[in-house]
Amino acid sequence: MLALTHGVTIRINPIPVLTLASTKILSELRSRRWFADAGMRGFAHRQRMQQQGWRREDVMDRPMIAIINTWSDLSPCHAHLRERAESVKKGILMAGGYPVELPAMSLGEVLVKPTTMLYRNFLAMEVEELLRSLPCDGVVILAGCDKTTPGTLMGAFSMDIPTIFCPAGTMLNDRYVKDGVARTVGAGTHTRMFWDEYQAGNLDAAELQHLESRMTRAPGTCNTMGTASTMTAIAEALGLTLPGASSIPAMDSAHSRMATSCGERIVGMVWEDLRPSTLVTRGSFQNALAVQMALGGSTNAAVHIIAMAGRLGVDLTLDDLDAMGRQVPVLANLFPSGDRLMEDFYYAGGLPALMQVIAPFLSLNERTVAGCTMVDQVNAAQVLDAQVIRPLDQPVSTAGALAVLKGNLAPDGAVIKPSAASDNLLRHTGRALVFDSQPQMLAAMADETLDCDENTILVLRNAGPVGAPGMPEWGNLPIPKKLLRQGVRDMLRLSDARMSGTHYGTCVLHISPESAVGGPLALIQTGDVIELDVPARRLHVQLTPEQLQARRAAWKPADAVATRGFTRLYQQHVTQAHLGCDFDFLQGNAKSPEPVIY
Template sequence: MKKKNNKLRSQDWFGSNDKMGFVHRSWLRNQGYPDDYFRGKPVIGICNTWSELTPCNGHLRDIAEVVKRGILEAGGVPFEFPVMSLGETIMRPTTMLFRNLASMDVEESIRANPLDGIVLLTGCDKTTPSLIMGAASVGLPTLVVPGGPMLNGKFRGTELGSGSFNWKIKEKIETNEFSDADLQEAEICAARSAGHCNTMGTASTMATMAEMLGLTLPGASEIPAVDSRKKLMAQLSGRRIVDMVKENLSMDKVLTRTAFENAIVTNAAIGGSTNFIIHLQAIAGRMEVPLELADFDKLGSQVPLLVNLMPSGKYLMEDYFYAGGLGVVVNELGDLLQDNLTINGQSIKQNYPQATCYDSDVIRTREQPLHPAAGIAVLSGNLCENGAVIKPSAATEALMKHRGKAVVFESMEDYHARIDDPDLEIDKDSVMVLKGVGPKGYPGMPEVGNLDLPKKLILEGVTDMVRISDGRMSGTAYGTVILHVSPESSIGGNLALVCNGDEISLDVENRNLALHVTDEELEARRAQWQPPEPLATRGYVKIYLDHVEQAHKGADLDVLVGKSGSNVDRDLH
C-alpha cells in the first residue's frame, strides 16, 4: 500500500521543545531511551493481557518481547503496557461481567497515551473481544497477535480437549468410570502446554474472528502457542504495525460491514462458539456498523460445517493447524465470502494463495461437509421475544424438534440444591429451564447454560436434554442448549414467568421456541411477578447493572457504544 505523509499522533507529546515537550520526554528518559525515540519515529503500544492469573495468556510476556523486536527492526518505538486480564478458568462470578470494564481500560489507556499504533496481545476468551472493543472505539492503526492454542491433550492413548472434557467429568464420576487418581492424571494431561483451549471453543473462535475481521496477519489464528512459528508471526506483526501507521491504515478501513459478514459465514464453517454472536455484536456497536441478531441466522445458518473439531467434531486445534488451517477454509468457502481489506493491505481472499489441505477429515470440502447447514440458529417465539440462539452442530438431532414439560430452576443456587435430588420430578423428555443468569441477573451472564444432567438420568444412560436459559455456555461445551434468551428473566422477560409443568416446544427448523401458556395466564403471572433485589449498590457492578444492554444487542454498556476517537481534548499541565 502506498505510504502517506500523516503527522504522528505521538508528536503532540514529544515533538515540541517547550515545557511540555520537556516534561513528556524527560521522565521517560529514566528508562535509558535514546533521543531518536522521541523525534518522529512511530510509537507503538503493545497492549498486553499477560497475567499469572490468566493461564491461557501466561506466555504473552515472552511474545511481547518478540513483537518489540519486530517494531524496532521496522523503525518504530515499542512501549508495552498492561491492561486488565480476564482469566476464564479462574475469575468469579464470570469474566463476562468484566469484559466491558477491560474494554474501558484498553480504550482509555490507548487514547490517553502518546501512541500511533497498537498491537493487541490476546488469548483467553474475553481478552480478544475486550481489547478489540476498546481499540475500535479509539480507531488507531491496530493489529492482533493471538496467543495460540495449547497442544493436544494426551491421556492413555486418547486425546483430551481442554474444556470439552470438563463437561464429561460428572458423567464419568457418576458412572464409576473414573477414580480420583484417573481424574488427577487427566487433569494434568488436558492442559500440557502454554496457550488457550485447544478445542474450537470461544478462545479459538475469537482468534479466528480476529483474523476474518482482517485484524491479524494471515494464518495467525491457529498456530499453537509453543510452536516457533508463533514467535515468527509475532515478529512480523511488530514490523507490520509500523508500516500500518505510515499508511494510516486505521481500524475503520478494516472493520467494515463486509468484514463482519465474512466473520459470520466463517464462524459457521468452523463450528465456532455461540459466544461469537455476543462479542461480534459488541465490536460492531463500537464501530457503529449495523448488525442485528437476525443477521447471524440469515448469513450463517445454511453454511456447511467444514472443520471437524471438538465440540462439534473429533479433532483439536493442533490437528487443524497441521491440516492447513483457516486459509484452507477461506479458499473452500470461495464465493460465500466477499472481499474485505485486511491489515497487511491485501484482501481476505488474496491472503491464502498457497493454502493446501493436508488432512481432508479435519478440514472438509463443501461437497462433503461434516454437516450441510450447521451455523448458529436464531430462535423467536413468545419465550424469547427478542431472540435466543442454539448451536445445531453441538446439539442432538433427535431433540431439534421437541416438546416437553418444564422443570424450572429459579437460580443457579436452586439448581445446585435440587438437581441431584432423587425425588426431583424430571425425565429424559423434560425441558430444563434456568432463570436468573442473564446480563443483569447473575450478574454478567455466566457460561452455565449447558447444565449438567441429573445424576439419576445419567445413571439411566441419558446424555442430552433440552436446556433453556438467559445465560451463555462455554464454546467448548455441547448439547441441545438454548441460550441468550432475551429479554432475560431478571428484567421481566417471559422466561421469568415459566412454571414447573408448563409445556415448551422447540422447533429449530422453523426457528421457534414457544411457551404453551395462554396470554391471559401470562398476564396474570406477570401481575404477581416481583423483580429481584439489586445485586450491587456501589462500584463497577452497580455501573454495569445500570447500563448493560441485553444479549441481543451484545451486552455492552450503553454508554460505551460508538466511537470516542483518538483526540485528547485537554492538556492541563
C-alpha cells in the same frame, strides 16, 4: 515473506517506503503532541523518557507503538505472552518504531469470578483509555482467551488507531489411553465429558486425578473450537491479524516469528494510517460470520460480534447470524462438533485454507492488516488434510453452528448450536423444571428423588446480563445425577445464560429479554409445557397471552445485586444479549476524544 500455516507464504511489506502514497509524515504522528511540543510540557515528557534510558531522538523521530499485554500469573492461556511481547518489541525496533508495553486486565477464563463476561466491557474501556491517554501511534494487542479478543478489539475500535491483533495461540493436544485405545482429549469439552462419567460411576477418583494433571499440558487457549479460537478466527476473518495467525499453536516456534512480524508490520500501518475504521467493513463482518459457521464456532460469538460491529457503526443483528448459519455448513472437524483439535487444524492449513473452501460465501475484496486483500490470503492457502477441513459437499454437520430462535418465550431471540446438539431433541416438547438460581439448580442435580426424566426441560433463569450479573456460562446445565446413572447424556436445557464454546448438548441460550428485566422467562413455572422447533426457529411456551399477562401482573423484580463498584455500573448500563451486552454509553462509532495536553 510471511509464513502462513504449514509452509504456505504470502508477501507483505512490513517496512514502508515513504512515497507520495504514504498518508502520514513524522510531524503528523499522534505522539508528536507529547514529544514535539516546544513548551515546558514537551520538555518534561522528553525528560521522563530519557529517565528510562531512551535517547531524545528515539521519542522524537520514531512512531510510538503500544503493546497491550493481557499476561497474568492467573491466566494460563496467556502464560507465554511476556515472551511474545519481547518478540513484538524486536519487530517494532527492526521497523524503526519505539515499543512501549502496557499491561491490561487479563481475564483468565477459568479463575475469574463470577464470570469474565462481567469484565469484558471493563477491558474494552481500559484499552480505549490506555490508548487515548498515552502517546500511542499504533497498537499490537496480545490476547486470545475468550473475552480478551472482543474486549481489546472493542476498545481499539473506539480509539481507532492502527491496530494488529496477535492471537495467544492454542495449547498442545493430549491423548487419553484406556484399555489400549487412544483417544483425543480437548480442554473444556472433555472436562464435562469426563466429569459426567465420574458422576455416573464410570471413572474412579484416581483416574480423574490423572486426567486433571495432563489434559491441559501447555500454555495457550483451549485446543477445541471454543470461544477463544472462535474469536481469534473472527479477528483474522475481519482482517485484523496477519494471515494464518489464529491457527498457530502457542508453543510452536512459528508463533514467536508471527509476533515479531506483528511488531514489524504495525510500524508500516502507522505510516499508511491503516486504522480499523478504514479496514473493517460490513463485508468484513460477513466474512467473520461465514467463518464462525464453517468452524462450528462458539455461541458466545453471537454476543461478541454484535458488540464489536456496533463499535464501528456496522448494523449487525441476530438475523444476520441466522441467515449465515442457514447457508454455511460446519466444515472444520473440531470438538465439540467434530473429533479433532486446533493443532490438527493448523497442520491442515489453518483458517486461510478453510476460507478458501468457503470462498463462495466471502467478500474477498476486503483489506487486511497485511497490506493486501482477503483474496490474496485465500489464494495463497491450500487444504492439507481434507479430514480436518472438509469440502463443501462433505460437511461435518448440515445442522448448522448457530440458529436463532424466537417466539413467546424469546421475543428478541435466543440461540442454539444445532451441530453440537442431539438430533432427537431439535424438535421437542416437554414439561419445564424451573430453577431461580444456579445454587438451587446445582443442589437439585444431586437429589436422587428429583421429579424429572429424559423428556423434562430444565430451565434456569436470573442468569442473564443484569440478573446474574454478567451473564455467566451456566447455560450448559448439568444432567441430574440420577439420570446420568440411567445413561442419559443430553436433555433440552433453557436459560438466559451463556455456554462455554467448548461444551455441547441441546442448550438454548441468551434468551432475550432476560428474566431479571421482566422477560417471559421470568413467568415460567414448573410444569409448563415448552415447545422447541429448531428447523422452524421457534421457542414457545403453551400459555395464552392472557395467562402470561396475569403472571406478569403478579411478577416482582428482584432487588439489584450490586450496591457499589463496577458491577453496579454494569447492571445500570449493559444492553441485552441480542444487542451484544455492550454499555449503552459506549455503543456507536463516535471516536474517543483526544485528551487535552497541558
